[in-house]
Amino acid sequence: MSTVNIDKILKRVQKPTRYSGGELNSVMKDPEGADIRYAFVFPDTYEVGMSHLGMKILYHVLNLRPDTYCERVFAPWVDMEEEMRKENIPLFSIETRTPVREFDFVGVTLQYEMCYTNVLNMLDLAGIPLLSKDRGEDAPFVNAGGPCAYNPEPLAEIFDFFTMGEGEEVIGELMDAYKEWKAEGGRRIDYLKKIAKIEGIYVPCLYDVEYNGDGTLKSMTPNCPEAKPRVRKRIVENLDEIVYPDKFIVPFMDIVHDRVSLEVFRGCIRGCRFCQAGMIYRPIREKSPDRLVKDAECLLSSTGYEEMSLSSLSTSDYTRFEELADRLLTLTEKEKVSLSLPSLRVDNFGLSLMERVQKVRKSGLTFAPEAGSQRMRDVINKNVTEEDLMRSVGLAFDGGWLTVKLYFMIGLPYETDGDIAGIARLAEKVAERYYASEKTNKRRAPSVNLSVAGFVPKPFTPFQWAGQNDMETLRRKQQLLKGEIKNRHVKYSYHQSDVSVLEGIFARGDRKLNAVLVRAFELGCKLDGWSECFDMEKWRRAFADCGVDMDFYTRERSYDELFPWDFVDIGVTKDFMMRENERAKAAVTTPHCRLKCSGCGAASLCAGGKCSVYTEESSLKKIRELKENG
Amino acid sequence: MAEEKILYDYYLIYEKTDNAKYISHLDFVRTYNRTMRRAGLPVAFSEGFNPHPQLSFALPLSVGYTSECELLELKLTEELPEAEIRDRLNAVIPDGIKILEAHKGRSRMKKLRYARYIVTPEIMPGSVDGFLNMNEIIIDKKTKSGIKDTDIRPDIREIALSDGKMEMILCAGSDRNLKPDVVVRAMNRYISGYDSGDCEYHRAAVYDDEMKIIN
Numbered sequence: 057m058s059t060v061n062i063d064k065i066l067k068r069v070q071k072p073t074r075y076s077g078g079e080l081n082s083v084m085k086d087p088e089g090a091d092i093r094y095a096f097v098f099p100d101t102y103e104v105g106m107s108h109l110g111m112k113i114l115y116h117v118l119n120l121r122p123d124t125y126c127e128r129v130f131a132p133w134v135d136m137e138e139e140m141r142k143e144n145i146p147l148f149s150i151e152t153r154t155p156v157r158e159f160d161f162v163g164v165t166l167q168y169e170m171c172y173t174n175v176l177n178m179l180d181l182a183g184i185p186l187l188s189k190d191r192g193e194d195a196p197f198v199n200a201g202g203p204c205a206y207n208p209e210p211l212a213e214i215f216d217f218f219t220m221g222e223g224e225e226v227i228g229e230l231m232d233a234y235k236e237w238k239a240e241g242g243r244r245i246d247y248l249k250k251i252a253k254i255e256g257i258y259v260p261c262l263y264d265v266e267y268n269g270d271g272t273l274k275s276m277t278p279n280c281p282e283a284k285p286r287v288r289k290r291i292v293e294n295l296d297e298i299v300y301p302d303k304f305i306v307p308f309m310d311i312v313h314d315r316v317s318l319e320v321f322r323g324c325i326r327g328c329r330f331c332q333a334g335m336i337y338r339p340i341r342e343k344s345p346d347r348l349v350k351d352a353e354c355l356l357s358s359t360g361y362e363e364m365s366l367s368s369l370s371t372s373d374y375t376r377f378e379e380l381a382d383r384l385l386t387l388t389e390k391e392k393v394s395l396s397l398p399s400l401r402v403d404n405f406g407l408s409l410m411e412r413v414q415k416v417r418k419s420g421l422t423f424a425p426e427a428g429s430q431r432m433r434d435v436i437n438k439n440v441t442e443e444d445l446m447r448s449v450g451l452a453f454d455g456g457w458l459t460v461k462l463y464f465m466i467g468l469p470y471e472t473d474g475d476i477a478g479i480a481r482l483a484e485k486v487a488e489r490y491y492a493s494e495k496t497n498k499r500r501a502p503s504v505n506l507s508v509a510g511f512v513p514k515p516f517t518p519f520q521w522a523g524q525n526d527m528e529t530l531r532r533k534q535q536l537l538k539g540e541i542k543n544r545h546v547k548y549s550y551h552q553s554d555v556s557v558l559e560g561i562f563a564r565g566d567r568k569l570n571a572v573l574v575r576a577f578e579l580g581c582k583l584d585g586w587s588e589c590f591d592m593e594k595w596r597r598a599f600a601d602c603g604v605d606m607d608f609y610t611r612e613r614s615y616d617e618l619f620p621w622d623f624v625d626i627g628v629t630k631d632f633m634m635r636e637n638e639r640a641k642a643a644v645t646t647p648h649c650r651l652k653c654s655g656c657g658a659a660s661l662c663a664g665g666k667c668s669v670y671t672e673e674s675s676l677k678k679i680r681e682l683k684e685n686g
Numbered sequence: 687m688a689e690e691k692i693l694y695d696y697y698l699i700y701e702k703t704d705n706a707k708y709i710s711h712l713d714f715v716r717t718y719n720r721t722m723r724r725a726g727l728p729v730a731f732s733e734g735f736n737p738h739p740q741l742s743f744a745l746p747l748s749v750g751y752t753s754e755c756e757l758l759e760l761k762l763t764e765e766l767p768e769a770e771i772r773d774r775l776n777a778v779i780p781d782g783i784k785i786l787e788a789h790k791g792r793s794r795m796k797k798l799r800y801a802r803y804i805v806t807p808e809i810m811p812g813s814v815d816g817f818l819n820m821n822e823i824i825i826d827k828k829t830k831s832g833i834k835d836t837d838i839r840p841d842i843r844e845i846a847l848s849d850g851k852m853e854m855i856l857c858a859g860s861d862r863n864l865k866p867d868v869v870v871r872a873m874n875r876y877i878s879g880y881d882s883g884d885c886e887y888h889r890a891a892v893y894d895d896e897m898k899i900i901n
């Protein structure tokens with residue numbers, strides 16, 4: 057084992073604390089005392105990666121094992137990479153500055169498609185062969201997890217294996233298997249075959265793929281008995297029993313989410329039809345308020361953070377939300393900590409709660425109606441009405457808020473130009489609502505910030521069959537929307553359309569894209585998530601050089617097509633997604649899990665094949681509530 | 687009306703070494719605030735929506751510099767033994783930062799005029815006499831109104847060479863402040879044939895206008 061000396065180059069780079077380590081609560085162990093060394097790689101910069109909750113959890117879980125030492129690795133910024141390449145310094149871990157290639161495992165979390173080239177760049181910087189087949193017996197096992205791993209095929213030739221589902225459930229088994237394998241003295245492939253038998257593990261080299269003449273997938277078959285024909289995701293059933301870090305590493309530099317974040321639940325009851333997270337994390341599993349308050353106290357005192365937030369998909373859907381918010385506010389008020397409650401849904405939050413939050417700190421409020429017209433909201437199953445939005449916004453304005461941010465998507469399936477104009481109309485109504493109220497201060501002006509993103513069809517959603525708008529269409533729609541906005545209090549910003557097209561290609565991609573990725577990396581693509589680094593021209597060249605047609609991946613697909621990700625079993629069935637797509641066509645909504653179980657299939661992941669969310673009782677209670685509120 | 691709270695003044699002398707030298711001043715302030723929270727000290731907070739602990743620092747330390755003489759004043763809402771404050775902070779502070787002393791009352795940080803730095807270059811200059819004998823030493827330097835050509839000679843009180851190190855006593859404080867890396871840049875420019883290479887910078891002491899140590 058060796059370490060790198062970076063003292064010299066740290067003096068020359070911006071933000072050296074991205075690399076210098078030594079942060080409070082980082083785990084320092086004697087590397088010699090660990091049987092297994094695990095490099096946890098976040099394929100983006102430190103400030104992005106350090107904000108990621110999943111990394112904190114796995115780091116903690118792995119380091120609880122006395123036989124394992126898990127360290128962090130991030131993508132260096134451009135200036136640091138340049139210095140490293142100049143001085144021949146390989147990619148290293150933050151904690152002990154050990155070259156990544158000397159670890160036993162290199163585990164990458166894939167949070168978004170636009171980090172794929174970073175993975176390649178980091179492997180290259182580490183001196184690890186880019187392709188799985190080129191790695192020698194001594195190379196680390198390069199593996200991946202995270203939401204993008206649910207369609208692993210575009211990276212199938214790069215990673216040695218993938219984990220489907222919640223990592224903390226599986227990682228212990230992988231480590232145990234590693235020690236057994238070491239003791240047995242097997243070859244690299246023996247370990248991969250050994251873990252292929254573990255539920256949730258996918259080893260790409262153990263499968264053969266065949267294509268039809270038109271480029272679509274014909275078959276994907278295991279080429280050895282160890283590999284499972286279908287790989288089923290793993291979940292933690294009881295969140296109250298999971299290990300949650302009692303400490304977070306407290307970075308020196310300002311990171312994206314620099315605060316205590318509490319994981320309130322996993323999954324989401326809603327089922328918006330465009331939303332991958334809403335499907336892949338099913339079913340919903342909640343933590344109890346007791347556990348959450350305990351986590352909060354513990355983390356506040358071990359970090360000294362002055363801010364805390366709740367991190368879940370749709371936090372206000374938490375069954376005992378008022379109770380939790382009340383107890384947390386009592387704690388944070390006492391500790392002079394500000395509690396932010398993001399992603400509150402338009403249709404359920406109370407003013408009294410907002411006022412208490414406001415007492416500590418007042419920031420902008422965000423709402424995500426996602427579509428401008430009611431018809432379109434029904435298509436995407438976003439069960440929010442204009443009245444809901446106006447009521448919530450009205451409460452916010454009357455309560456003294458000036459800024460609201462509204463999230464929308466364009467390029468959705470079954471969308472018309474009228475739906476796009478509807479976005480402008482809705483935003484304007486929101487702005488007008490400020491002036492319509494007697495309670496708002498007219499000497500000040502509201503600002504309504506529209507954030508508009510291009511829709512990206514994702515695997516494992518009811519829209520996985522949909523065609524994706526090409527760049528020209530998206531640009532036309534952006535212009536259309538821009539032209540429709542007449543109210544000067546409405547500010548409009550949109551996301552780069554070529555990024556969303558590329559995102560869509562990789563989201564629904566197949567194995568043929570591995571070559572494109574490698575080519576894009578060779579052409580210098582990296583940090584694609586950063587607009588200052590993103591270069592679409594290089595990407596076009598990479599596709600052209602590999603003879604791969606971009607349009608093939610954005611096209612609309614038919615129900616009988618076999619998808620590259622169909623072998624992954626997320627619990628939710630393809631059949632359910634088809635049904636949902638049919639309802640979308642007819643603009644018919646589907647009730648959420650607490651109102652009615654729609655038989656999506658996720659219940660099969662739970663003991664006894666029953667989802668804990670849906671009980672006769674909770675449904676009756678909700679219906680009663682709805683009736684009472686008219 | 688809000689009740690008047692009695693506040694107690696303390697000041698700390700701390701060192702910043704090793705990895706902690708990469709923490710910028712702004713990040714250090716945040717790190718320090720969180721350290722006080724972790725230590726559970728009865729810190730006095732400012733009023734307003736975004737309450738923050740009441741602190742003042744003597745002289746920001748540049749990124750990459752180490753120091754053994756940093757000063758910081760704070761206010762507590764309760765009286766505590768000095769040693770207890772020091773120990774409670776040190777128990778929860780990141781590696782590389784250490785509280786050396788805690789004292790009751792206000793420090794003399796307002797009187798700060800000079801600082802002594804120890805600079806370790808890769809290559810030592812043979813002599814600095816010629817350099818110091820220059821009438822003026824013009825170098826581009828960050829000032830309040832942007833980067834400007836400035837004569838830094840008046841802000842150099844002393845430069846002594848010994849043992850592979852340079853000791854510099856330079857003006858410091860909010861009025862006139864000269865950092866040793868600027869001096870090294872000027873040496874590289876004006877001492878012919880000299881190239882310092884990468885240097886280490888360490889702040890060893892701060893003084894008032896009579897060169898009495900402030901601590």
Ligand code: SF4
Pocket residue numbers: 324325326327328331332333334335369370
């Ligand atoms: S509320 Fe809708 S968009 Fe949000 S996480 Fe749930 S399913 Fe996805």
Ligand code: SF4
Pocket residue numbers: 338339340649650652653654655656657658659660667669670
């Ligand atoms: S099985 Fe029913 S309750 Fe469970 S996630 Fe699916 S639709 Fe919701």
